[in-house]
Structure formats: structure tokens, C-alpha cells
Amino acid sequence: MTESEAQETAEQLRFFADGGDFDAVEELWLEAMELDPLPVEAMRGVAQTAASAGREELAATRAVTLGEQLCEQELWSEALAVFKDAARFNPEERGLRDGLEASYAKAYADRSAIDGMLRASGIRIGSSVPEAVEKLELLLTFKPGDLLAHNTWGIGQVKSVRPRTCEIVVDFERRKGHAFGIEMARNLLGRVREDSFEARRFLDVDGLKQLAEEDPAALLKLVLRSNPDGLPSRAFRPLLCPGVIPEGGWTKWWSSARSALTKDPYVETGSGGNPLYRLRAEGISRSQELADALQAAADAPERVDLLRTLLREFKGDELDEGAASAFREALLADVERLREDNPALAFAVASALQSLAERWPDGGAAPQPPEPPEGEDDIFRWLSALAWPEYQKALLECVRRGGGDWQSVYVRSLELVSGEVRNWIWQGILDAPEQESAVNECRRLIERSDECVDAFFWLVREEVCGGRRLGVVPESAKALARMLTLAEQNRLSASVDKDEKSRSDWARIKRVLTERAFLKAALADCTMDDCRRLHRQLVASRYIDVSIVDALEREIANRHPEALHEEEQPADRYVFVTASGLEKRKKEYDHLVNVEVPKNARDLGEALSKGDLSENAEYDAARERQHRLAIMVRDMQEELSRARVIAPGAVSGDRVVQGARVKVLELDSGQERTLDILGPWDEAAPGVQMISYLAPVGAALIGAEVGREVEVEAPGGVVRFRVLGIEESPMLRSGD
Numbered sequence: 001m002t003e004s005e006a007q008e009t010a011e012q013l014r015f016f017a018d019g020g021d022f023d024a025v026e027e028l029w030l031e032a033m034e035l036d037p038l039p040v041e042a043m044r045g046v047a048q049t050a051a052s053a054g055r056e057e058l059a060a061t062r063a064v065t066l067g068e069q070l071c072e073q074e075l076w077s078e079a080l081a082v083f084k085d086a087a088r089f090n091p092e093e094r095g096l097r098d099g100l101e102a103s104y105a106k107a108y109a110d111r112s113a114i115d116g117m118l119r120a121s122g123i124r125i126g127s128s129v130p131e132a133v134e135k136l137e138l139l140l141t142f143k144p145g146d147l148l149a150h151n152t153w154g155i156g157q158v159k160s161v162r163p164r165t166c167e168i169v170v171d172f173e174r175r176k177g178h179a180f181g182i183e184m185a186r187n188l189l190g191r192v193r194e195d196s197f198e199a200r201r202f203l204d205v206d207g208l209k210q211l212a213e214e215d216p217a218a219l220l221k222l223v224l225r226s227n228p229d230g231l232p233s234r235a236f237r238p239l240l241c242p243g244v245i246p247e248g249g250w251t252k253w254w255s256s257a258r259s260a261l262t263k264d265p266y267v268e269t270g271s272g273g274n275p276l277y278r279l280r281a282e283g284i285s286r287s288q289e290l291a292d293a294l295q296a297a298a299d300a301p302e303r304v305d306l307l308r309t310l311l312r313e314f315k316g317d318e319l320d321e322g323a324a325s326a327f328r329e330a331l332l333a334d335v336e337r338l339r340e341d342n343p344a345l346a347f348a349v350a351s352a353l354q355s356l357a358e359r360w361p362d363g364g365a366a367p368q369p370p371e372p373p374e375g376e377d378d379i380f381r382w383l384s385a386l387a388w389p390e391y392q393k394a395l396l397e398c399v400r401r402g403g404g405d406w407q408s409v410y411v412r413s414l415e416l417v418s419g420e421v422r423n424w425i426w427q428g429i430l431d432a433p434e435q436e437s438a439v440n441e442c443r444r445l446i447e448r449s450d451e452c453v454d455a456f457f458w459l460v461r462e463e464v465c466g467g468r469r470l471g472v473v474p475e476s477a478k479a480l481a482r483m484l485t486l487a488e489q490n491r492l493s494a495s496v497d498k499d500e501k502s503r504s505d506w507a508r509i510k511r512v513l514t515e516r517a518f519l520k521a522a523l524a525d526c527t528m529d530d531c532r533r534l535h536r537q538l539v540a541s542r543y544i545d546v547s548i549v550d551a552l553e554r555e556i557a558n559r560h561p562e563a564l565h566e567e568e569q570p571a572d573r574y575v576f577v578t579a580s581g582l583e584k585r586k587k588e589y590d591h592l593v594n595v596e597v598p599k600n601a602r603d604l605g606e607a608l609s610k611g612d613l614s615e616n617a618e619y620d621a622a623r624e625r626q627h628r629l630a631i632m633v634r635d636m637q638e639e640l641s642r643a644r645v646i647a648p649g650a651v652s653g654d655r656v657v658q659g660a661r662v663k664v665l666e667l668d669s670g671q672e673r674t675l676d677i678l679g680p681w682d683e684a685a686p687g688v689q690m691i692s693y694l695a696p697v698g699a700a701l702i703g704a705e706v707g708r709e710v711e712v713e714a715p716g717g718v719v720r721f722r723v724l725g726i727e728e729s730p731m732l733r734s735g736d
Contacts, residue, residue, distance in 0.1 A: 009035065010042035017049040022058060025050070029062055033069055040070070040078050044085055051089045060090035067099045076106035084133060091129035100129070104136060111143055113161050120163035135166070138182050142168050147192035147199050148185070153178075155192055155202040173202070197226040201243060208244045216257030217264050219244070221279060224267070230278030232270075233258070262286060262313050271305055286313065287320035294326055300334040300345055301387065304352045307331065308388070311359055324360050328353065335367050343370040344385040351391045372398045376409055383413055389421045396425065407432065411441035414455040422458060430468045442472040453486050453505045457512045464521045476522040477530035484537050484544060484552075487513060491543040513548045519555040531556045531563035539631060545620075546627035574644040576658040576693065577679030578731050582643050585681040589636045597633065600625050646679070651728035656701045658693045659732050663725040664701070667709070676729045677701060690731075697721075 009032050016024040025046060032043060043066055051059035063086035070079035080103035086096050101123050108114045117139045118124070123132040139161060142148070146158040148170060156172035167179045170189075180188065192199050200208055200222065211219045223239060224231060237254070241247050245254075262269045265283030270276035271293075284292075290310050297303045307327045314320065331349050338346035350369035357366040372395055373379055379399060386392045396413060400406040410425045417425070429438045442459060449456040460483065463473040473479050487509050493502035512518055523531065535556055538549050556563055577585070604626060607619035646659035656662055662675045676682075676690045677698050684690030691698040700712045701723070709722045 007039075010039040013039075013042060013046045014049075017046040020053060022050060022053075022055055033065070038066070038069065038073075040066070040082070044082060047085060047089070056089045057093070060086045060093040060096070063089060064093050064095050064099060067103065068095065071099065071102060071106075074106070076103050079103040080107045087129045087133055096129060097123060100133065108140060111140070111161075113139075113163055116163040117161070120166075139163055139166065141182055141186060147194060147202065148189040149192050149198065150189055155198055156189075157202070193226075197223045197239070205243055212240075212244055212253065212257075216253065217260040217267075220257055220261045220277070221264070221267065224277060224279045228279070230268075230270075230276045232274045232276050234274050259313065271302075271309060285320075287323040291320075291323045291326050294323075294330060297330075300331075300338060300349055303327070303330055303334065304349055304388070307352050307356060311355055319360060321360070321363075324356060324363055328356060328363055331356075332367065339370055342385075344382040346370050347372070347382065347395065348386050348388060348391040351394050355390075369394075372402070374402075376412070379409060380412065380416060383416050389417070389419065392417055392421050393424055396421075396428075400428070405437055407435065407438040408441045411438050411445060414445070414459065415452045418454075426462060426466075429470070435470055439470050439472055442470060446472065449482060449486060450489070453490065453502075454508045456486070457483060457505075457508045461512050461515075461518050465518050476524075477526045477534065480522050480526075480534055480552075481537060483509075483513060484534070484541065484548075487545070487548060488541050488543045491545065510545060510548065514551040516551065516555065519552060520558070523555055523559045526559065528560045528563055531560040535563055546623045549627055575639055575642045575679060576644050576646050578659070578682050579645050580731070581679050581682035582640075582645055584683070585636070585640065585643070589633075589640060592629065592632060592636065597629055600629055646732055648728070648732045650732075651726070653726045653728075654705060656704045656723065656726055658702070659729055661688070661727050661729040662701060662723060664721040665724055667720040667722060672724070675701070676731055678729065678731060682731065 009028060013025060013028050013032060016022070016028065029043070029046075032039060044063070047059040047063045047066075050056075050062070063082050067079045067082040067086065070076075070082060079099070083096060083099045083103055086093055087100065090096075101118060104118060104123070105114055108117075111117070117136060121127060121132040121135040121139065123129075123136065127135070142158050142161065144158050144160055148156050148158065150156060150172065153172040153175050156170040156175075156178070158168050159171050159177070160169045161167075161182075162169065162179070166182050168182055168185055169177055169179050170185075171177060192202075208219060211222075219240075220236065223236065237250060241250050261267055261277060263286045265285055266280055268278045268280045268289070269286070270278075287310070290306055294303060294306050297306060310319070310323060310327065331353050334349045335346050335353065338349065347369045350367050353366040354369075357363060372382065379395070382395055383392055386395060392413075396406075396410065399409055407429060410429055413425060414422055429435060432438070445452060445455060445459060460473050460479050463469050463471075464476055464479075490502045490505055490509055526534070534552065538544065538552060541549075553564065600622060604619070604622040607622045651657055651660045656677060658677060658679065660677045662677060663672065664675060665672050674688050675697070676684065676688050677693050678690055680692045680694055682690060682692075691701075693699065693702055696714065697712050697719075700710045701721070704710050704723050706723050706726060709720060712719045712721070
């Protein structure tokens with residue numbers, strides 16, 4: 001039978017099936033069974049139509065005969081699909097079990113456990129056909145060699161399938177032989193493509209190392225293929241270090257690899273300090289890409305950024321003159337347009353064109369930038385408007401050449417600039433023959449440290465760790481104390497008030513106060529008392545980050561370890577409390593040690609299991625809580641060690657002592673009150689006001705006799721009391 005005749009038969013089958021003429025279908029079905037190749041999909045469709053029309057037995061019978069024919073032709077996968085159709089139409093169809101068993105066995109002959117799967121499924125005997133098929137499909141979900149991903153354990157490889165228990169065994173890099181129920185694995189584990197970067201890193205890390213040496217751009221494009229939405233520049237390092245690229249060699253390797261990646265015609269490169277890299281479907285040269293971006297740029301700052309990118313990425317003869325000419329023409333127009341309306345931006349554009357002229361002399365001279373303003377406030381406005389470090393330096397250099405008190409301008413500029421510009425400013429000041437003006441301005445900056453936190457921290461670090469100093473931070477202990485105060489204020493403002501400036505200052509604060517070299521240098525001249533005062537400040541703080549506490553305590557321990565232990569308290573500084581109050585405090589301590597601390601340990605473990613700690617808010621919160629709990633445990637231990645129970649009978653009634661019930665007259669209001677003078681952990685009796693003997697009122701009454709008048713400083717002013725009577729508080733015997 002010709003191909004056209006076979007196609008005609010298949011169409012006739014569909015026609016009669018759609019019309020419900022299944023007698024005609026019976027006749028044509030037998031003709032179709034003689035075709036080579038069999039019109040399998042058409043015949044499956046006809047069987048489905050018959051089943052939908054209520055002719056399930058007919059559909060199943062015809063499907064089984066088709067499946068058997070496919071088995072004779074050894075088309076096992078097609079046969080299996082047809083037998084599974086029949087199982088849906090009529091699970092009791094004769095010959096169905098045999099057909100399913102044979103086609104499963106042959107279609108999955110490459111699975112070493114297929115015989116065990118067939119036995120476990122009950123396809124021969126023991127289970128209904130639908131149950132057996134469902135179990136077989138579950139068992140066949142994964143096969144040995146499949147790569148799977150776990151949120152915490154990373155990539156793993158299926159080592160075996162256990163048909164009897166319906167489990168798979170997976171080897172992860174740091175967790176071998178872990179068994180998962182297949183149903184759970186379906187929900188918990190994701191599949192990993194064998195050609196993906198993650199798979200290559202798991203299976204062939206040596207091959208990736210070789211690729212990193214021979215073709216860095218190819219390695220990075222492999223990473224990008226696994227991330228179709230692209231990756232920012234900083235995302236590559238955690239993926240490649242230290243497994244593929246050694247940590248110590250990253251900077252050098254990335255510098256070369258990034259250049260190659262940027263120039264790759266199939267990679268789209270974003271802008272900014274952390275550009276996004278993305279694979280593109282069609283290649284385009286990097287010069288053309290930047291020229292196209294220039295045409296689409298919305299404003300002068302964007303065009304300046306693009307020119308800086310062009311000059312950074314293309315060195316020497318690599319610079320495309322066509323692209324350079326397009327940039328020159330566009331930015332020349334920007335300079336003339338901005339000279340009057342926005343001279344600061346015009347200064348930046350002209351400076352960018354000067355850089356282009358230095359690299360491309362044949363393109364023509366650059367225009368002269370506008371003259372900087374004379375007033376300091378105007379200079380600082382310009383400086384703030386310039387978003388590019390090199391143009392900020394160019395402006396400050398113009399200020400220096402113009403004479404005047406340039407050192408004062410330089411120091412005040414520390415508040416407006418960052419990074420390389422600060423270092424450049426500082427070097428210029430240190431190289432000056434005289435620095436008196438800079439010293440005076442630095443001292444004023446230190447006095448205003450709460451207004452310029454970031455600049456203050458930078459200045460103190462330079463003075464403490466720098467090789468050359470101005471000498472404006474002579475007492476590092478006081479500077480450290482001020483830094484801790486500012487750190488606590490910063491965290492309070494950032495977390496409670498949601499202050500954005502505090503959040504932006506936090507990076508500098510944490511970096512400086514956890515830097516070992518800085519802390520070691522700052523503590524070098526600190527006395528024992530200095531270190532003890534700093535440690536007390538740490539302990540008393542509520543908002544300082546735990547990483548800062550750990551770092552500073554470690555360095556204090558290296559310098560003056562005894563400073564971490566306070567002097568012994570005098571013997572008379574006991575904590576007096578009733579027996580019930582002491583028992584209450586002990587229960588609070590037990591709860592803290594046996595409930596809160598273990599819970600925090602579990603929280604910390606869960607946070608650690610989530611991997612990357614650099615941006616793990618749960619880990620940071622758990623570490624903060626761990627630090628606070630440690631302080632609470634230590635303080636409660638110390639308090640309990642000083643606790644003394646007020647014994648019944650200790651109150652004689654001649655004067656007020658701990659454990660007394662005192663009747664007093666408030667002289668200004670004429671109101672009589674009954675007060676129990678007890679410990680800080682005690683609770684009041686019904687109808688009686690409890691006052692701690694450590695509180696202002698309690699402390700003032702201790703030692704007073706009947707008839708004596710006492711004065712107490714209260715928030716609303718001075719309150720005067722007269723003692724009318726003294727007796728033992730019944731609370732002393734409440735625990736009997």
C-alpha cells in the first residue's frame with residue numbers, strides 16, 4: 001500500500017469514528033493493521049474516540065491488538081503507550097497484563113532494576129492494572145545517574161532505585177547514600193540538566209578548571225546558559241570559588257575573564273558597578289553594542305557612563321574609531337547645551353571628552369570644561385552632582401590649583417565622596433608641606449561625628465592603621481568608645497526608625513569594627529581600665545551587632561584578658577529577696593537555659609543549613625539572639641550567686657529593712673499607703689503595693705524609723721513620706 005493510500009485509510013478511520021460508525025471502524029481497523037508503517041497516532045486517536053463514546057471494551061480490544069502488533073515489530077515504547085491507553089479504557093481486557101509486562105520490560109531494558117520493579121508493582125498478579133501502572137510509573141521517575149538538586153545539600157546523583165520500598169538512594173557531595181521516598185523526592189528535589197554548569201561542576205570539576213585556563217569566556221557562558229535571565233557581575237564568584245577558581249586567584253582571573261566575556265559577541269553586558277551579563281541569540285560586536293546604546297541613551301549621564309565603559313574595555317588600538325566618533329559628536333553637543341543650565345554636569349562631560357582625546361588624538365581636541373565655582377558651598381554642590389570618581393578628583397584638583405584654603409575643602413569633601421577619592425584626598429593632604437588647616441578641619445569633623453558617621457569611621461581607621469598620620473586621633477580608646485556609641489545608634493535608627501542613611505553607613509561601621517588589624521592597632525595603647533570600660537560598654541549595649549561584639553572581645557582578650565572579668569563585688573552587695581522570689585527567679589533561669597538557649601541553637605542550625613551566610617537574615621537574627629541569651633545567662637548566674645533570702649523574723653519593727661511592711665503617709669496628698677519593701681524579683685501581695693528596696697522609694701525608706709520623714713526624687717518632682725508603722729511582711733512566710 002502506498003503512503004497516500006495509508007494516509008487515506010487513517011483519515012477514513014477518523015471520519016467513521018467521529019461519526020460514531022464503529023462497524024465501519026472495525027472493518028477499516030483490520031485494513032490499517034496491514035499497513036507498514038502503522039498509523040499509530042491515528043489509531044490511538046480512534047480508540048480514544050470510541051472510549052469517549054461509551055465503547056470502552058471495543059477501544060480496549062483494538063488497542064491491545066495494536067499493541068501486540070507493535071510488539072511483534074519490536075517498537076516497545078510505542079507499544080507501551082498503546083497498552084497504557086487500553087488500561088485506561090478497560091483494565092480487565094484480555095492480554096493487557098501480558099502486553100504491559102512485556103513492553104515495560106523491553107522499553108526499560110536499560111534499567112537494571114526493571115525486573116524488581118515489575119515484581120514490586122504487581123503487574124502480573126497482586127494489584128489491579130491501574131495500581132500496577134501507577135506504581136511502575138512512580139518507580140521509573142528516576143534512574144541511576146540522574147542528577148538532582150536539594151536546597152541545602154546541593155547537587156546529588158541517583159545511585160540506585162529500591163523497588164520494594166519505593167525509594168531512591170542519592171549521593172550528595174557531603175552526604176552520601178541518602179534514601180528518599182520517590183514521592184517525596186518528586187516534590188523535594190529538582191532535576192539538573194546534564195549539560196548545565198551545575199552538572200559539570202558536580203561531575204567534572206577538573207574539566208571546568210581546564211576550561212577556566214584555556215577559555216574563560218566559554219566557562220562563563222556555560223554558567224550563563226544555566227541562568228537564562230542573566231547574572232550580575234558579583235554573582236559569578238560564589239559559583240566558581242573555590243571549587244573551580246582558587247580564592248586567592250580570583251581577582252586576576254576575573255579581570256581577564258571579564259574582559260573576554262564583555263567582548264564576546266554573544267554576551268550582552270549591562271552597565272554600572274555590578275553589570276548584568278546575559279546570553280543573546282545573535283552575535284553583535286561590543287563596540288556596536290555600545291554605539292547602539294548611545295543612540296538609545298536618555299541623558300548626558302548615561303552617555304558619559306557608556307563612554308567610560310568604551311574607554312575601559314578597549315585599550316590602545318582596540319578602540320573602534322567609528323564608535324569613538326559617535327561618542328565625541330554626541331557629548332560635544334551635551335557640553336554646549338549644559339554649560340549654562342548645569343555647569344557641574346558640563347564639567348563631567350568635558351572631562352570625559354578629555355579622556356577620549358588622550359586615547360584618540362586623531363579625533364580632535366576636547367572642549368575646555370567650565371571653571372569651578374569659588375564658594376565652598378557651590379563647590380560641594382558640584383562635588384555631590386558628580387557621580388564619577390575621576391571627575392570628582394578633577395574638580396578638587398582645579399580647586400587646589402586655584403589657591404585658597406584647599407585643605408579645608410579637601411577634608412570637608414570626605415563627607416561627600418568615598419573609596420578611591422577619599423584615599424586620593426588623604427594622600428594629597430599628607431604630601432602637603434603644611435597641614436594645619438587640614439588638622440583643624442579634621443578635629444571639627446570628629447566633633448560632628450554623629451552627623452558624618454561614615455567619614456568619621458574612615459578617618460579614625462586611617463589615623464589608627466595608616467602608615468602616615470595627621471595625629472588627630474591621639475586617644476584610640478576614646479575613639480573606639482565613640483564608634484561603639486555611633487554603631488548602636490546606627491542600628492537603632494536603621495531597625496526602628498528605618499533610616500536609610502543609617503543603613504548606608506552600616507557597611508562602613510561593620511567593616512571597620514570587625515577588622516582585626518584595626519582593632520589590634522586601636523587597642524595597642526589601651527590600658528587595662530580602657531579595655532574594661534570598652535567591655536562594659538559592649539555588655540550594656542542592646543543593639544550592637546554580635547559580629548562586632550565577638551571581634552572586639554577577641555582582641556580585648558588578646559590584649560588584656562583580665563579586662564573581660566569585672567572586679568569582685570563587695571560582700572555587702574547581696575541581692576535580698578524572699579524565698580518565693582528566689583524560686584521564681586530560678587525558674588526563669590531554668591527556662592532560659594533549658595528552653596530558650598536550645599531553641600536558639602536549633603534556629604541557628606536551621607539558618608546555617610540554608611547555605612550562603614552573606615545575605616542570610618535568619619542567621620544574623622539567630623546570632624544576635626545567641627549573643628543576648630549568653631549575656632542574660634551570665635547576668636542571671638551572677639545575680640543568683642549573690643542572692644540572699646530574707647529570713648522570717650529578721651524584721652524587728654524599729655526601723656525599715658528588707659522584708660518590712662511599712663505604713664506611710666504621703667505628706668503632700670495626705671494619702672496613707674501600705675508598702676512591702678522586698679527584693680527585685682518579688683511579687684506584691686493582694687491589696688498591697690510592693691516596692692523593691694533597690695528602687696528610689698525603697699532605697700529612701702531603708703533605715704528609717706517610725707515618725708521619720710523621707711524625701712524621694714521622682715520623675716514628677718520630690719515626694720515626701722512619713723513612716724507611720726513598721727512590721728514584718730507576710731510575704732516572708734508565704735513559702736512556708
